Amino acid sequence: MSCSRRDFLKEAVGGTLVSTLPLSAFVLLTTDEAKAAIADSKVRWAFLVDTTKCVGCGLCVKACKIENEIPYDAAVTRTWVERYVITKDGETHIDSPNGGRDGFIDDKIRDEEIEPEDIAKAFFVPKLCNQCDNPACVQVCPVGATYQTNDGIVLIDRDWCIGCGYCIMACPYGVRFFHPEHKVADKCNFCYHRISKGMQPACVECCSFGARRLANLRDPDDPVTKIITTERVAVLKDEYGTKPHVFYLGLDANVR
Amino acid sequence: MPEDLIVHGIEWTVKELFVYPNEYIYWSIQIVMYPYMTGLVAGAFVLSSLYHVFGQKELKEIAQFSLVFSLALLPVAAMPLLLHLQQPARAMEPLLTPHFTSAIAAFGIVFTAYALIVLSEIWFVYREYFVAQVHALKSETGFVNAMTRLVYRVLTIGAYDVSEAAIRVDKKAATILAAIGIPVACFLHGYAGFIFGSVKANALWMSPLMPVIFIMSAVVSGIALCMLTYIVIMEWQAFWRRRRGGAVEASKIKGAETDVVNKATRYLLGFLVAAISLEMLDLIFRGYTAMKSWDILRSVMYGKDFINIFVLQYTLGNLVPFVLLLLPGRTVKRTALALLLVLFGVFMMRWNVVIGGQAFSLSFSGYMHYEIPVIPHSVETFKEGVFGALTVIATPFVLFWIINKFVPSLRRDVEGT
Amino acid sequence: MKWHVLRPLWVAIGLVGTIFVARAFMVPDDFGVHGQNFTYGYHRLSNIQEWKDFPVKYQGRETCGSADCHETNLALLDSSTHETVECENCHGPSIDHPDPNEFLPLDKTRELCLRCHAFLEYPNSDRGELMSIVDRTHKRRYECVECHNPHDPKEYYE
Numbered sequence: 117m118s119c120s121r122r123d124f125l126k127e128a129v130g131g132t133l134v135s136t137l138p139l140s141a142f143v144l145l146t147t148d149e150a151k152a153a154i155a156d157s158k159v160r161w162a163f164l165v166d167t168t169k170c171v172g173c174g175l176c177v178k179a180c181k182i183e184n185e186i187p188y189d190a191a192v193t194r195t196w197v198e199r200y201v202i203t204k205d206g207e208t209h210i211d212s213p214n215g216g217r218d219g220f221i222d223d224k225i226r227d228e229e230i231e232p233e234d235i236a237k238a239f240f241v242p243k244l245c246n247q248c249d250n251p252a253c254v255q256v257c258p259v260g261a262t263y264q265t266n267d268g269i270v271l272i273d274r275d276w277c278i279g280c281g282y283c284i285m286a287c288p289y290g291v292r293f294f295h296p297e298h299k300v301a302d303k304c305n306f307c308y309h310r311i312s313k314g315m316q317p318a319c320v321e322c323c324s325f326g327a328r329r330l331a332n333l334r335d336p337d338d339p340v341t342k343i344i345t346t347e348r349v350a351v352l353k354d355e356y357g358t359k360p361h362v363f364y365l366g367l368d369a370n371v372r
Numbered sequence: 373m374p375e376d377l378i379v380h381g382i383e384w385t386v387k388e389l390f391v392y393p394n395e396y397i398y399w400s401i402q403i404v405m406y407p408y409m410t411g412l413v414a415g416a417f418v419l420s421s422l423y424h425v426f427g428q429k430e431l432k433e434i435a436q437f438s439l440v441f442s443l444a445l446l447p448v449a450a451m452p453l454l455l456h457l458q459q460p461a462r463a464m465e466p467l468l469t470p471h472f473t474s475a476i477a478a479f480g481i482v483f484t485a486y487a488l489i490v491l492s493e494i495w496f497v498y499r500e501y502f503v504a505q506v507h508a509l510k511s512e513t514g515f516v517n518a519m520t521r522l523v524y525r526v527l528t529i530g531a532y533d534v535s536e537a538a539i540r541v542d543k544k545a546a547t548i549l550a551a552i553g554i555p556v557a558c559f560l561h562g563y564a565g566f567i568f569g570s571v572k573a574n575a576l577w578m579s580p581l582m583p584v585i586f587i588m589s590a591v592v593s594g595i596a597l598c599m600l601t602y603i604v605i606m607e608w609q610a611f612w613r614r615r616r617g618g619a620v621e622a623s624k625i626k627g628a629e630t631d632v633v634n635k636a637t638r639y640l641l642g643f644l645v646a647a648i649s650l651e652m653l654d655l656i657f658r659g660y661t662a663m664k665s666w667d668i669l670r671s672v673m674y675g676k677d678f679i680n681i682f683v684l685q686y687t688l689g690n691l692v693p694f695v696l697l698l699l700p701g702r703t704v705k706r707t708a709l710a711l712l713l714v715l716f717g718v719f720m721m722r723w724n725v726v727i728g729g730q731a732f733s734l735s736f737s738g739y740m741h742y743e744i745p746v747i748p749h750s751v752e753t754f755k756e757g758v759f760g761a762l763t764v765i766a767t768p769f770v771l772f773w774i775i776n777k778f779v780p781s782l783r784r785d786v787e788g789t
Numbered sequence: 790m791k792w793h794v795l796r797p798l799w800v801a802i803g804l805v806g807t808i809f810v811a812r813a814f815m816v817p818d819d820f821g822v823h824g825q826n827f828t829y830g831y832h833r834l835s836n837i838q839e840w841k842d843f844p845v846k847y848q849g850r851e852t853c854g855s856a857d858c859h860e861t862n863l864a865l866l867d868s869s870t871h872e873t874v875e876c877e878n879c880h881g882p883s884i885d886h887p888d889p890n891e892f893l894p895l896d897k898t899r900e901l902c903l904r905c906h907a908f909l910e911y912p913n914s915d916r917g918e919l920m921s922i923v924d925r926t927h928k929r930r931y932e933c934v935e936c937h938n939p940h941d942p943k944e945y946y947e
Contacts, residue, residue: 168915169915170915171905171914171915171916171919172904172909172916173904173905174904175875175878175904179847179877179878179882182846182847182881182882183845183846183847183882184843187377189377190377190379191377191379191382191393192379192393192394193393193394196392196393196394198390201911208737210390210735210737211390212390212392212393214393215393218900218904219900219903219904219905219907220904220907220909221900221903221904221907221924222907223909223910226389232910235910235911235912236912237911237912237913237914238909238911238912238913238914238916238917239911239913239914240914240916251829252572252573254828254829255473255474255828255829256473256474256475256476256570256571257471257474258465258466258470258471258474258476258477258479259462259465259466259468259469259470259471259477260469260471260820260831260832260833261465261832262832263823263829263830263831263832264824264825264829264830265824265837266824266825271832271836271837271840273832273833273836275833275836276462276465276469276832276833276836277458277459277462278457278458278459278462278463278465278466279457279458279459279462280453280456280457280458280476281398281399281456281458282474282476282567284394284398285398285399285571285573285574286571286572286573287573288572288573288734289392289734290392290393290394290395290733290734290735291394292394293379293394293396294379294380294381294398294458296377296378296379296380299380299458299459300458300459305840308840308841308843309840309841309842309843309844309845310845312841313841313845315845315849316849318846318847321847321849321875321877322847322875322877322878324871324873324874324875324878324905325873325915326873355664356572356573357572372390372734372735372736372737464811464815467808468808468811468812468815468816469812469816469820469831471827471831472827473827473828484804484805484808488797488800488801488804491797492797492798492801495796495797496797529796529797529800530796531793531796533793538793541793541794542794545794
């Protein structure tokens with residue numbers, strides 16, 4: 117070998133540095149940067165779910181499917197309702213048949229009979245995309261097909277998504293899925309086409325019990341914002357650092 | 373079932389207990405194949421570089437072969453992704469609009485860089501041969517010969533100087549590329565580990581050890597595959613030469629050289645030990661710290677996937693070949709068996725990470741079973757089924773056969789570096 | 790210096806150059822970092838308007854009562870126990886009703902009513918408080934609306 121040790125070391129170090137160049141393109145986010153960029157936006161959408169009011173009728177799930185053109189019989193949904201039955205022995209029984217699309221008519225959970233006298237507590241928990249402040253799904257998209265708008269909604273560009281599924285794997289809440297017809301990623305977007313016109317999301321509109329409400333966190337006069345800021349609210353899975361913007365009243369410790 | 377009801381993943385996912393409505397096994401067999409193939413690419417290249425950079429003279433023959441085989445493996449590394457994408461026609465987008473905060477975006481850059489390095493290194497090693505072929509075929513007639521000559525002319529990229537000085541420069545350039553290529557090959561596979569390790573939503577994948585574990589087991593699989601293919605080809609050629617009989621030089625019927633195999637085996641064992649240690653470390657830490665996900669992870673690893681993890685991967689795929697390679701009186705046949713088991717073990721590792729990570733729900737309250745489609749009844753069940761995987765496995769050998777016709781990597785008398 | 794050494798480099802540069810040229814054709818002009826930062830704001834700008842233009846299906850109660858349509862049923866509803874139930878929950882989305890969408894897909898099935906009114910004995914849940922029936926013991930062969938007026942549930946038809 118005609119290459120001297122010094123030459124080799126120089127080349128190896130140089131080569132390693134060159135190959136790490138792509139790494140330097142990883143833009144590190146600072147919260148200050150992000151805050152400054154969206155500071156001037158007058159709208160930051162958020163959501164309030166009141167689990168004490170949800171009766172599990174599932175009309176929200178049905179309305180969402182129709183409004184957002186998710187094939188009705190396909191086993192995916194932008195929003196869903198989970199039923200929790202906690203029995204006195206400490207067991208938690210959870211189900212969500214078709215995402216709650218047809219409501220909860222049967223008291224059996226996956227063919228298991230639960231005697232009413234064994235039930236300690238039972239409730240329903242609607243779930244939807246949390247439109248996080250640090251959306252992990254956006255961070256992992258390899259092509260820039262999903263992104264966050266200035267008013268906080270995370271959208272998906274159907275014409276650009278390559279269908280790799282990384283965003284679906286990255287979401288800790290399981291709100292993303294592949295649209296069976298468009299063959300790209302899909303998820304709840306708070307009915308962006310409606311809220312941009314001053315309407316309510318379809319699920320909020322169709323809930324007869326007031327369990328779902330939309331809020332604009334930048335509007336101090338918004339009654340829902342007042343509830344979020346003054347009452348005891350919780351979020352799902354905050355340990356992932358995603359900073360979700362769907363707030364829950366009456367969120368039980370057993371909720372997964 | 374009508375087309376619009378077939379949700380991707382529903383045909384091979386069986387849910388048990390409570391699983392979120394949108395959860396399916398989205399990353400199935402092709403995503404198991406992808407890190408497996410890139411691992412083979414990286415490992416083959418590292419093996420080749422052990423000779424080119426570190427001057428391990430006993431590895432010269434297998435190094436020649438590994439380098440070219442690494443090239444044959446490279447397009448096959450991209451195949452599983454094309455088969456998996458829901459929109460394969462948009463496959464160029466990671467090269468056009470790479471979102472660098474995503475590990476997958478690195479794919480475009482690293483893949484291209486690595487392809488260029490391997491192609492360039494092969495060019496420098498074989499340029500003298502290409503030029504020689506152009507001259508040798510000049511006097512031949514016939515369409516096939518003319519076409520072959522044209523191919524060689526293109527392969528020279530017009531560089532016909534084969535003086536001693538030029539060849540010395542070629543060798544130096546090849547060495548430099550082999551050196552640069554090692555970190556790039558490591559990055560090519562390390563980032564695949566990063567793809568999984570950085571997914572905080574997945575309790576099994578999220579670990580800083582993931583990229584390192586992937587690299588170590590990648591090198592193991594690459595060395596194993598190259599050794600195995602080398603042994604098979606050498607023994608096959610020797611077998612045919614012996615059968616034909618006649619006056620043949622002794623050196624031509626040798627088969628796989630035992631000292632080549634022994635040296636390569638030592639490296640294999642080193643990386644195998646590293647890979648196993650890291651995986652054990654990961655497992656022990658999880659059990660010790662017992663985070664929120666530990667209950668469901670334990671029930672998956674020690675319950676449902678016990679055979680996949682501890683019997684198939686750790687015992688059959690790691691422990692048994694380890695013992696086979698260390699017992700005294702090691703023969704080439706025994707080594708070949710051990711290598712086969714190692715390759716199986718690394719495959720099971722990829723399977724247990726990808727499929728295992730989707731075996732439990734995000735709710736930590738349910739499971740998903742993966743039933744791989746065997747007989748395809750649609751494009752999707754072919755692409756993401758057994759036959760799709762077999763297509764991916766078979767292709768590098770087909771490609772290697774084609775490439776080897778122009779870039780002879782198995783000739784003992786080719787003057788290379 | 791043996792310049793042939795650089796030939797692979799020219800090939801490499803050519804390839805990278807081709808990718809950049811392809812990029813100019815294949816990537817829409819409005820693709821870039823918009824609003825926030827590269828991490829969360831890297832996208833094609835015109836997509837936002839595409840989503841805003843997505844067709845609306847459910848119009849909401851106010852639309853049903855506008856232009857003095859459906860006054861009777863609305864008045865009945867507003868003073869009944871179903872006053873918070875949306876018209877479109879049972880009648881389906883109105884979309885561009887009445888023109889050209891004159892008839893809406895009214896759902897009169899039992900299953901629709903059972904969503905709320907199937908008895909589930911859940912303590913501490915509003916579901917347990919709703920007026921409800923046990924499906925298999927209450928007039929199984931009939932649709933609910935054959936006896937109950939959905940616009941005023943306390944009114945029975947005999």
